[in-house]
Amino acid sequence: MLFVDRMSNPAATVESQVALTPSSTSTPTPTNAPSVEINDSQGTEVEHDNKRLKSAAWQDFVKKKINGAWKAECKWCHNKLGAESRNGTKHLLDHIKTCKSRHARKGLTQSNLKMGIDAEGRVTVGKYVFDQEVARKELALMICLHEYPLSIVDHVGFRRFCGALQPLFKVMTRNTIRKDIIDLFGVNKISISNYFHKLQSRVAITTDLWTATHQKKGYMAITAHFINDEWKLKSFLLRFIYVPAPHTADLISEIIYEVLADWNLESRLSTITLDNCSTNDKLMENLLGTMLDKLPVDTLMLNGSLLHMRCCAHILNLIVKDGMTILDKIIEKVRESVSFWTATPKRHEKFEKQAQQINVKYEKVIALDCKTRWNSTYLMLSTAVLYQDVFTKLGTREKMYTPYCPSNDDWKFARELCDRLKIFYDATEAFSGSKYCTANLFFPKACGIYLAMRKWSTSADPNIITMTKLMSAKYEKYWKDVHGILAIASVLDPRYKLHMLNAMFIQIYGEEVALRKVNAVKEDLYKLVLQYQNHVEEGVGTSDGVNA
Structure with a gap:
């Protein structure tokens, strides 16, 4: 179970206060209590004692008459000691000194010093009181945040660490922490629902x-x-x-x-x-x-x-995969070279030493791609071409590697392919962002890709031309389905407005068709603004018109 966006409004975060069920061992409030009448399990007669209990011992005991005899029940461990007047209270005070439950629970309310740093970087000292329930909540949050298994609470090392860090913390069972997480989810779901309700x-x-x-x-x-x-x-x-x-x-x-x-x-x-x-x-x-x-x-x-x-990133993935279907054999030499020198740690070490000997900085580590993921192929090629001289030198020294060493033409094509794939890779990275709006980015980047593919169609390399044809066919299949709302988003971007839209459409369609398409986008935009205005007017009772 995962909780997202811990840095948002406190009403909607995982940090919100969680009302977990109090522990049965919660700290009692010591008071100067009078005698208490109770019935024991056998239904013994209950007598009254209204005398004021002045001894300090009675702050930690409750006086009860059980089976005809007065008993003093410890508030901490619930042991029962004699409480007749002739017995006095010394034995009660002695019990308080040795009561393990009292010392353990008293420690929970004992204040310690906690050092911290404020916003201005100054060291601060504050009061800290250990709270089992707060620690339980933080443990549940930690498991959710880092996706730890619930079984972490059963690990001996984790339990020893918790004991060394805070001996008073009782590590719960797997079922208990699971219940805490579900309770935490329920509380935060209500909080986030309320947040959505207030959202404009x-x-x-x-x-x-x-x-x-x-x-x-x-x-x-x-x-x-x-x-x-x-x-x-x-x-x-x-x-x-x-x-x-x-x-x-x-x-x-x-x-x-x-x-x-x-x-x-x-x-x-x-x-x-x-x-x-x-x-x-x-x-x-x-x-x-x-x-x-x-x-x-x-x-x-x-x-x-x-x-x-x-999904814009998925569309780009389909476009590139169609174009890459014919290129696997062409880039196979580069792939085999990378595979050869990453097959064992010893070979990789030899590759790195060779780079040092010919003064090539080995800053990016070569890595084999996954054939079904074009972006990993791009990363493999873009890294491998940096070390062309290293591969070539090793091809003359290592007889086992010589059959796999790419030719100059192989390296030339790998560089050209990297140049083509980079525009798709950068666009995919931009569309995959989660910390910023991406709708306004699609249209200028998509139009840029379309115009770039037009230039590729005039390449002298027949493989590039074939790849471009396959990519263009897939691009045109999806283009008509995506540019509506995304074109509106680019118009609302003050950097672009209608100028960029008009310029791009003219290059793609020509002036006559571009004019019709720009007008269609403007019409949808005006309708959308009118819909929002009507919604606002219903709420505030205004009647201003849309300035088109």
Whole structure:
């Protein structure tokens, strides 16, 4: 279980106060108590004693009549000692001195000095009192934050460490810490729900569905993103859920709507971002139909026409993978070279020494790529080309490696491919950011990629031309589905406005078609502004028109 965004508003953070069930061993409040009447388990007659108890011993004892005899019950260990007047109180005072329960629990309320540093860097000294419940909460938070296994509380080393750090801390069992985490989740869910209720902005939803290789089970993470009242981008993980196979559109749409309804967000959405496949197209049809059946049409932006947001990073991944299908054999020599010199620690050490001998700084470590991940192939190539001289020198010295050593043409193509892939890699890195808004970044970068591919189509290398054709075909397939809301986002960016949109469309479509497309974006933008204005007018009773 994971808690996100600990630095947001205190009302919505994992740091919020957690009301855990008090321990049965909580510290009692010593008082000068009078005699107490009780019935024992055998129903013995109860007598009264109203005399004032003046001895200091009675701050830690309660006087009870049990089975006809007065007893003094220790408030700490609940042992019962004689309390007849003739007995006096010395034996009670002696018990207080040796009562282990009293000394252990008293230590919980004893103040210690705690040193710290304030905002100005000055050393401060304050009062510190150990609290078992606070420590339990912090342990639960630690397990969630760092994704430690619940079994950590059973580890001998962890228990010894806790004992050395704070002997009074009682490490709980795995079941207890599991209950603490669930309780903590429940408290924070209520806190975050209240936070959403007060939030003025819409909420964007992203989903991530994958299959765990070791379990062969599907899981989905649903995350909410929004701008808070301080104009900072925040994110909360709403649900991490197991999705049984088959992963049909009906099943996934039902899960997403259930999560939105559980958090009361179905009427406050801006967009929902999904991966790109035919199943998700059907999924959005189901989800939108369900929402429009249960909600007023105007609760969604432009009646839901902007609800479906395709994942920009996933689109770029599909584009590059199509182009890379023909290049595996061409870059195989470089891949085999990297594989050879990273196969064993001894070979890698020899490679590093060779770099030092020819005065090549070995700052980036060579690493083999994963063939199914183009970005890892880019990183492998971009690192390998830095050490071309090292590979070449080793090719003349090591007979076992000579057959794998790339030629000058291989290195030349690897450099050209790196230059092409860099624009996709940088764009993917920008789109994958979670600490800043990314919608306004897509359009200028996507247009830049389109114009770059036009230049690649005139390359002298036939392999680059073939790669570009495959990439362009995939790009055009998705371009028409993504530029609507993302074009509006770029217009709202004061650095771009309509000037960048107009200039890019003219280069891509020509002036006549560009004019129609720019006007279509402007029309959608005006409709969106009008919808927001009507929403505001309903709340404040104004009637100003939209200045188009």
